Amino acid sequence: MTPAPVFERLTVIGCGLIGSSVVRAARESGAVSHITVADANQTVLDRVTALGIADAALPDLAAAVSDADLVIFATPVLAMGEVMAAIAPHLKPGAVISDVGSVKGSVSEAMQTAAPAGVHIIPGHPIAGTEQSGPDAGFAELFQGRWTILTPLASRTDDAYAQAVAQLSRFWRALGAQVEQMDERHHDLVLAVTSHLPHLIAYNIVGTAADLEEVTQAEVMKYSAGGFRDFTRIAASDPTMWRDIFVANREAVLEILGRFTEDLQALSRAIRWGEADKLHELFTRTREIRRGVIALGQESAEPNFGRDRGKH
Amino acid sequence: MTPAPVFERLTVIGCGLIGSSVVRAARESGAVSHITVADANQTVLDRVTALGIADAALPDLAAAVSDADLVIFATPVLAMGEVMAAIAPHLKPGAVISDVGSVKGSVSEAMQTAAPAGVHIIPGHPIAGTEQSGPDAGFAELFQGRWTILTPLASRTDDAYAQAVAQLSRFWRALGAQVEQMDERHHDLVLAVTSHLPHLIAYNIVGTAADLEEVTQAEVMKYSAGGFRDFTRIAASDPTMWRDIFVANREAVLEILGRFTEDLQALSRAIRWGEADKLHELFTRTREIRRGVIALGQESAEPNFGRDRGKH
Numbered sequence: 001m002t003p004a005p006v007f008e009r010l011t012v013i014g015c016g017l018i019g020s021s022v023v024r025a026a027r028e029s030g031a032v033s034h035i036t037v038a039d040a041n042q043t044v045l046d047r048v049t050a051l052g053i054a055d056a057a058l059p060d061l062a063a064a065v066s067d068a069d070l071v072i073f074a075t076p077v078l079a080m081g082e083v084m085a086a087i088a089p090h091l092k093p094g095a096v097i098s099d100v101g102s103v104k105g106s107v108s109e110a111m112q113t114a115a116p117a118g119v120h121i122i123p124g125h126p127i128a129g130t131e132q133s134g135p136d137a138g139f140a141e142l143f144q145g146r147w148t149i150l151t152p153l154a155s156r157t158d159d160a161y162a163q164a165v166a167q168l169s170r171f172w173r174a175l176g177a178q179v180e181q182m183d184e185r186h187h188d189l190v191l192a193v194t195s196h197l198p199h200l201i202a203y204n205i206v207g208t209a210a211d212l213e214e215v216t217q218a219e220v221m222k223y224s225a226g227g228f229r230d231f232t233r234i235a236a237s238d239p240t241m242w243r244d245i246f247v248a249n250r251e252a253v254l255e256i257l258g259r260f261t262e263d264l265q266a267l268s269r270a271i272r273w274g275e276a277d278k279l280h281e282l283f284t285r286t287r288e289i290r291r292g293v294i295a296l297g298q299e300s301a302e303p304n305f306g307r308d309r310g311k312h
Numbered sequence: 313m314t315p316a317p318v319f320e321r322l323t324v325i326g327c328g329l330i331g332s333s334v335v336r337a338a339r340e341s342g343a344v345s346h347i348t349v350a351d352a353n354q355t356v357l358d359r360v361t362a363l364g365i366a367d368a369a370l371p372d373l374a375a376a377v378s379d380a381d382l383v384i385f386a387t388p389v390l391a392m393g394e395v396m397a398a399i400a401p402h403l404k405p406g407a408v409i410s411d412v413g414s415v416k417g418s419v420s421e422a423m424q425t426a427a428p429a430g431v432h433i434i435p436g437h438p439i440a441g442t443e444q445s446g447p448d449a450g451f452a453e454l455f456q457g458r459w460t461i462l463t464p465l466a467s468r469t470d471d472a473y474a475q476a477v478a479q480l481s482r483f484w485r486a487l488g489a490q491v492e493q494m495d496e497r498h499h500d501l502v503l504a505v506t507s508h509l510p511h512l513i514a515y516n517i518v519g520t521a522a523d524l525e526e527v528t529q530a531e532v533m534k535y536s537a538g539g540f541r542d543f544t545r546i547a548a549s550d551p552t553m554w555r556d557i558f559v560a561n562r563e564a565v566l567e568i569l570g571r572f573t574e575d576l577q578a579l580s581r582a583i584r585w586g587e588a589d590k591l592h593e594l595f596t597r598t599r600e601i602r603r604g605v606i607a608l609g610q611e612s613a614e615p616n617f618g619r620d621r622g623k624h
Binding site: 217272 | 509607
């Protein structure tokens with residue numbers, strides 16, 4: 001028994017890992033009746049057509065959105081204001097406009113600035129992903145058991161908007177996600193901690209290792225099983241997507257990076273002075289957090305990471 | 313057809329993740345005829361007996377090593393000098409003494425200081441592991457396709473020693489590892505990059521996240537799928553083992569940490585000034601290194617990480 005669709009027509013703009021996962025999950029769940037993909041890159045459109053995951057794949061944004069009940073932006077975050085400007089004149093009144101970007105404050109502002117009246121902008125962010133990119137990397141199960149955070153506009157207190165938020169929440173739940181609402185500034189700070197700083201650190205450490213004179217790059221790769229390998233996986237994420245995230249969430253990232261650096265200096269000092277007890281105390285404390293992550297189920301089915309292991 | 317054993321009697325001192333994996337792999341491969349485990353912790357000995365992975369499990373170091381042809385230290389690195397002092401009077405002449413510690417320079421020195429004449433000290437390090445600890449966490453396949461680095465003593469140029477090194481290399485190959493020889497100082501620098509710094513950074517970031525006032529610990533755990541989760545796994549590694557590593561390899565760790573911090577400051581500056589091209593260039597470069605790791609096969613079968621996913 002298939003439940004009734006949550007939205008009739010969905011248009012996803014940008015069909016990389018996340019976009020194509022939304023498309024696949026929306027189709028498999030029956031959350032929508034019709035799916036259009038729009039992408040500026042003809043190679044991506046050709047892959048979408050070949051994969052047969054959407055009903056239509058178009059290069060023209062105006063044509064792609066004109067009938068859509070739900071439009072989801074899945075482009076790098078700095079492109080979202082421009083995309084909104086391009087589609088604004090063509091949107092259906094009452095359409096719900098959302099996105100999957102990892103930064104919400106600046107993106108929300110850019111979308112609002114360019115939006116027409118009569119649509120419902122509801123910024124969103126599914127906390128899920130792998131280090132892979134492109135339409136072939138997506139899979140329908142990506143959002144299962146993961147959290148999607150919505151950051152509804154504080155300025156919109158009308159009933160129609162509240163209904164649109166409820167409808168978008170049902171959509172994400174149909175895709176397998178758990179849905180939470182959050183203030184956009186708070187979202188950006190939380191994600192700076194749980195995602196942006198970890199990526200920044202991984203990019204940095206892999207870069208440092210590559211530039212050493214005393215240790216060759218071949219050695220670094222050969223002996224990566226000691227821990228470094230996990231960093232290389234994170235640091236293999238899409239460069240354009242991450243460049244945009246750091247620029248768009250600069251303030252929160254620098255704030256958290258400042259704390260991290262302070263702590264690292266203290267840790268460095270403890271090593272220099274051989275303060276074994278201090279080290280042991282920190283290392284014991286961090287273990288507890290791991291237990292918390294496992295207890296909350298955020299270390300669980302993750303098809304792509306699982307698939308990746310042992311295949312290459 | 314089982315090949316002839318490489319050593320007759322093996323004694324492993326300390327039976328945690330690595331020690332018990334050596335024991336399991338040595339038995340399954342037929343690399344030795346008889347296995348004794350020694351551990352100061354009676355609970356560990358009881359588990360070893362219950363698991364039936366060794367022929368004998370003893371609390372008494374003297375009794376455990378007196379007949380051994382190969383003795384492998386698998387304790388935290390700072391304990392190794394003391395262990396050597398305790399067993400020195402009881403070692404068989406010609407016995408091969410090795411270890412699995414992640415630091416070689418200071419460990420080698422401590423072992424040599426306490427060693428009797430007539431034995432062959434060959435420090436060693438299998439580059440393999442998981443974040444789990446204890447005798448139940450080990451598995452026979454841990455070393456398959458991984459590298460074991462031996463750092464033979466430069467002072468020993470005699471034939472008997474060279475033969476002992478060749479024999480120990482055969483032992484590790486029988487356990488599935490690839491074997492490489494390296495100068496101990498170079499080993500410590502390479503490992504500072506590929507293992508010690510990644511662990512230090514992971515411990516630090518998880519600690520930073522735990523101490524934030526604006527973001528709760530519950531939020532950090534809940535939204536950890538964005539990248540943070542991988543750091544919590546690394547930061548769940550055994551606290552005593554890692555405390556010892558940072559104290560024992562202080563010099564190389566601080567050297568590499570200095571480079572990392574410099575690079576991080578430059579990256580931080582690029583974010584502050586919105587230097588998008590610089591960010592994109594780094595993020596593209598680090599992706600290449602990931603490809604190298606995959607090409608070298610160091611991202612492959614890793615039973616425990618695989619098993620861990622989706623089970624808790």
